[in-house]
Amino acid sequence: MKISEEQVRYVADLANLSLSEPEVHKLQADLDEILGHIERLKDIDTTDVEPMAQVLYDAAENDTWRADCERPPLGTHTALANAPQSGDGYFKVPKVIER
Amino acid sequence: METASLSVGQIRQGLQARRFSAVELAREALRFAEAQNPSTNAYLHFSPERALNAAARVDEKIARGEDPGALAGVPVAVKDVIVTKGLRTTCGSRLLAGYIPPYDATAVERLEAAGGLVLGKTNCDEFAMGSSNENSAFGPVRNPLAPDRVPGGSSGGSAAAVAQGTAVVALGSDTGGSIRQPASFCGVVGVTPTYGRVSRYGLTAFASSLDHVGPLARSVRDAALLLGVIAGRDPQDATSAAAPVPDYTQSLDGNVKGLKLGLPREYLKDLTSETGDLIAAGVAALRKLGCEVRDISLPATDYAVACYYIIATAEASSNLARYDGVRYTFRSASSGTLSEMYRNTRGEGFGAECKRRIMLGTYVLSAGYYDAYYLKAQKVRALIARDFARAFEEVDAIVAPVSPFPAFKLGEKIDDPLAMYLSDIYTITGDLAGIPCMSVPCGKTAGGLPVGMQILARHFDEPNMFRLADAFERASAN
Numbered sequence: 001m002k003i004s005e006e007q008v009r010y011v012a013d014l015a016n017l018s019l020s021e022p023e024v025h026k027l028q029a030d031l032d033e034i035l036g037h038i039e040r041l042k043d044i045d046t047t048d049v050e051p052m053a054q055v056l057y058d059a060a061e062n063d064t065w066r067a068d069c070e071r072p073p074l075g076t077h078t079a080l081a082n083a084p085q086s087g088d089g090y091f092k093v094p095k096v097i098e099r
Numbered sequence: 100m101e102t103a104s105l106s107v108g109q110i111r112q113g114l115q116a117r118r119f120s121a122v123e124l125a126r127e128a129l130r131f132a133e134a135q136n137p138s139t140n141a142y143l144h145f146s147p148e149r150a151l152n153a154a155a156r157v158d159e160k161i162a163r164g165e166d167p168g169a170l171a172g173v174p175v176a177v178k179d180v181i182v183t184k185g186l187r188t189t190c191g192s193r194l195l196a197g198y199i200p201p202y203d204a205t206a207v208e209r210l211e212a213a214g215g216l217v218l219g220k221t222n223c224d225e226f227a228m229g230s231s232n233e234n235s236a237f238g239p240v241r242n243p244l245a246p247d248r249v250p251g252g253s254s255g256g257s258a259a260a261v262a263q264g265t266a267v268v269a270l271g272s273d274t275g276g277s278i279r280q281p282a283s284f285c286g287v288v289g290v291t292p293t294y295g296r297v298s299r300y301g302l303t304a305f306a307s308s309l310d311h312v313g314p315l316a317r318s319v320r321d322a323a324l325l326l327g328v329i330a331g332r333d334p335q336d337a338t339s340a341a342a343p344v345p346d347y348t349q350s351l352d353g354n355v356k357g358l359k360l361g362l363p364r365e366y367l368k369d370l371t372s373e374t375g376d377l378i379a380a381g382v383a384a385l386r387k388l389g390c391e392v393r394d395i396s397l398p399a400t401d402y403a404v405a406c407y408y409i410i411a412t413a414e415a416s417s418n419l420a421r422y423d424g425v426r427y428t429f430r431s432a433s434s435g436t437l438s439e440m441y442r443n444t445r446g447e448g449f450g451a452e453c454k455r456r457i458m459l460g461t462y463v464l465s466a467g468y469y470d471a472y473y474l475k476a477q478k479v480r481a482l483i484a485r486d487f488a489r490a491f492e493e494v495d496a497i498v499a500p501v502s503p504f505p506a507f508k509l510g511e512k513i514d515d516p517l518a519m520y521l522s523d524i525y526t527i528t529g530d531l532a533g534i535p536c537m538s539v540p541c542g543k544t545a546g547g548l549p550v551g552m553q554i555l556a557r558h559f560d561e562p563n564m565f566r567l568a569d570a571f572e573r574a575s576a577n
Contacts, residue, residue, distance in 0.1 A: 008458070015416060015461040016423065016438075017454060018446030026451075027458055033517045034459060038405040041475050044482070051477030052484060054308055054338075055294040055533025057558045063341040066334035078201045084430035091425050094437050 002035035003028060102128045102174070103264025107321045110172050110267065114161060121161075121172035125154035125216050128174040132218055132265035139241045139250070141259035143179050145219035146186050150174070153216045160214075168214030169328050175210055176266035178257045179220040180227050181312065182301040183207055186217070190303050191225040191235040191253075194448035197428045204301020205336065206270055206312045206329040213328045218266055221256030225450045226419065227272055227305045229253050230280060230522055233513050234452040241509070242285060245548060248506040251281030254315065258285040261315045268316040268325045272302055274309045275407055276501070276526025279538040282315055283501035283551025286540050288322045288568070289315045293559050294533030295340035297326070298333030306414035307338075309407075309530045319539060319569040323347035326561065342559055350562035351569040356389030358567060361494035365400035366525050371504045373544040378500050381541040381552045384574050385498065385567070395494060397486040400528060402479050407527040408520055409463050409476035415453075416460030422448060455516060484532040487555070496567055497555040500525055501538045505548035525553060535561045539568040540575065 005028045012019045012027075019027065076089045085092040100119055113119050129147050136142050160167040182188045182200035189195045203211075211217065224234040232240040232255025240255040242248040243263035250259040254271030258281035261269050271278040273291040282289025290313045297312040304310060314325035330344045362382060367375065386392055424430035424444030431447050434440035449457065463472035490497060503522060512519045529536035535558070538551035552571070556564040 003462070007462075011458055011462045011465060014465060015457050016420075016441040016445055017449070017457060018442040019454070020446075023451075023454070027455065030455055030516050031459060031462065034408065034520070035462075037517055037521075038409060038472070041402055041405050041409075041472075041479060044399065044402050044479055046475065046478035046482065049478040049481050051474055052481035053477055055484075055558075057293075057295075057340070057533070059341065064332075064337045064339065066337070074201055081201065082198055082428050083426055084424060084428060093425055094434055094440055096437050 002032050100124065100127045102131050105267055106318060107170065107173050107267060107324050114157070114167065114172050121154035121157035121216070122151060124172050125150045125174065128218060132260070135263055135265050138246065139243050139259045139263055140238050141221055141240050141256040141263065141265060142176065142219040143189060143222050143237055143256070144187055146183070146217055149186060150216040150218050153211055153214070157214045168212065169324060170210055171214030173215050173267050174218045175215045176219060176221045176257055176260040176269040177207060177217055178223050178254050178269070178271050180223060180272055180303040181207060181270055182303065183217065183220065186220065188220065189237070190227070191223045191237060192448065192450070192453070193236040194422050194429045195427060196236070202301065205298035205333045207301065209329050210270070210325070221254070221260055221269065223256055224253035225453050226303065227253040227274060227277055228415070228452050228456055230276070230519050231507070231512065232256065232281070233509065234450055236450055239509055242506050244286060245506060248508050248548070249284065251284035251506065253277040255281045257315050258282050258287055258289065261285070261287045261317055268314055268321050271313055271315050273311045273313055273530065274305050275411060275530055276523050278311070278313045278315060279501050279526050279536065279551065279553060280523070282538040283549065284506040286543070286549030287315055287317055288319055288537065288539055289313070290322050290326055290537040291529060291535065292326055292330065292561060293340070293535045295338050296330050296535070296559070296561070298336040298339040300333055300335035304418040306411040307418065308414060309411055311530070319565055319572050320348060320351055322537070323351065323565045345562055347561060347565050350566045352566065353570050353573065355567055355570045358390045358496065358563070359494045360385060360390050360392045361395035361490050361497045362392055363395050363397045363400070363490070363497060363499055365397050366499040369503050370500055374500055374502070374504055374550050377542045377544070377550045378552060381571065382498060385571060388570055388574055390567070392498070393494065395490050395497070397490060397528070399479060399482040399486050400524070403483055403528045403531065404521055404524055406476045406479040406483065407523070407531060408459065409472050410480060412456040412460030413464050413473050414460070416457045416464065419453065419457055452516070480531050483528055487532045487534055491557045495556070495563055499553045499555065501551040501553045502526070505544055505550055529555050534558055535564050537564055537568055539571055542575070
């Protein structure tokens with residue numbers, strides 16, 4: 001077994017994801033199978049291979065720099081328009097600090 | 100007016116000859132699309148006001164004798180992971196069911212500046228995660244050619260709309276095959292351009308090192324036209340390339356004699372017999388056109404699915420962290436504390452596939468696993484890119500299947516995530532390497548299901564990719 005239900009709960013905690021018990025069971029089985037397939041990466045030799053984090057092609061380093069100039073921002077009203085709860089120009093969330 | 104089979108060129112001619120106005124065309128296209136939509140669920144919502152306003156601007160330009168733009172009056176469908184100012188953009192997710200973006204994606208801005216009409220937003224797998232369009236929170240899309248089958252995914256709505264004729268062209272997004280695979284399943288053309296060729300500003304991020312915006316169309320010419328409009332440097336996306344954008348239609352000259360093509364043996368192993376036969380017939384047709392086809396090997400292919408599902412999910416787990424109940428419309432009713440708000444919003448908001456990918460991505464990045472999974476996958480990605488670079492030293496383009504099989508039945512694979520992931524094998528390699536690739540129709544099975552042929556080319560060599568696809572399309576029509 002590659003992953004236990006205990007680990008599934010731990011990872012869900014890292015991901016800030018609430019899961020029901022049936023979801024934990026199903027994810028354990030699914031992830032176990034997928035990680036089983038991923039095991040095959042052990043078989044390919046990557047000695048001296050540089051990791052590839054981005055697609056690179058021949059271009060000058062500063063090709064994609066933009067001019068450093070001011071632009072009008074979205075504005076508070078627009079930025080808050082999709083917030084489930086806002087007030088006084090801020091995003092509102094449940095109380096974080098108890099008095 | 101018959102709008103279901105119009106091409107960009109026919110619309111241009113019709114407008115110039117004053118056979119119809121852009122507003123008349125937009126009205127008829129909207130009427131037809133809204134009437135047809137219940138049979139496929141391709142569109143999630145329509146934008147009649149926006150389309151009609153854009154059409155009126157096109158008519159005004161024509162009346163003034165001005166150039167109305169390369170896409171004047173062309174009805175376009177936009178995948179609902181691409182943001183549209185003031186027009187609901189859901190990403191196929193319950194989390195964003197009410198999200199109204201405050202800005203337009205660059206690709207949308209450019210196609211509208213060229214006279215295109217955004218008819219509406221198309222259904223897709225939630226946050227573009229899926230290969231069947233069954234992961235949409237708003238119901239699956241049915242394949243217009245076979246209503247009991249999937250249209251492919253994740254750009255299933257865009258592919259179905261173009262196939263059904265409810266849009267002339269469409270925008271999709273591709274991270275692991277999400278444009279090419281549905282294009283192949285629906286019998287249309289789908290293009291994943293070179294990484295960086297089209298700005299991703301306004302494309303909802305899934306896996307940023309792999310995400311692309313690209314066109315779907317009923318012909319290679321229309322896809323090439325749309326790409327020409329949306330491609331090019333954008334100061335809003337630092338990963339967009341500065342390389343000049345050629346006129347892609349100039350390369351549709353049929354001049355493919357002597358082109359060297361590679362047929363990778365690793366891509367022919369697991370095909371259904373009908374798909375294999377159709378691809379073989381396609382390759383024979385290319386030979387007949389004077390192309391020189393040789394067998395090549397891309398040895399790292401067997402590791403591509405494993406590599407992709409580490410990198411894509413790792414990036415996704417980070418990109419989807421923003422949907423936590425603070426900024427984006429949905430917040431769980433059970434949000435007593437901040438932590439409960441985060442967890443319950445995400446637990447209630449995300450569908451099963453997104454949760455699976457967030458979990459896998461978080462796991463492979465978690466302490467103690469980074470080197471074994473993420474770093475290893477990045478090295479394997481380099482090997483996959485190297486395979487292509489070596490192949491392109493001896494061939495001008497690579498031809499391959501898009502999918503091991505044609506459109507499958509709704510529900511057939513939804514309970515087996517690994518099988519679904521494995522079906523992406525032939526499309527994810529192009530995304531990992533960042534090279535341009537496309538699907539072009541390559542005949543139908545005895546049961547009438549379309550099969551797509553994939554063409555892959557060197558970075559920024561869209562011209563040769565289109566040249567080959569166009570010649571093949573014309574040969575297939577004869």
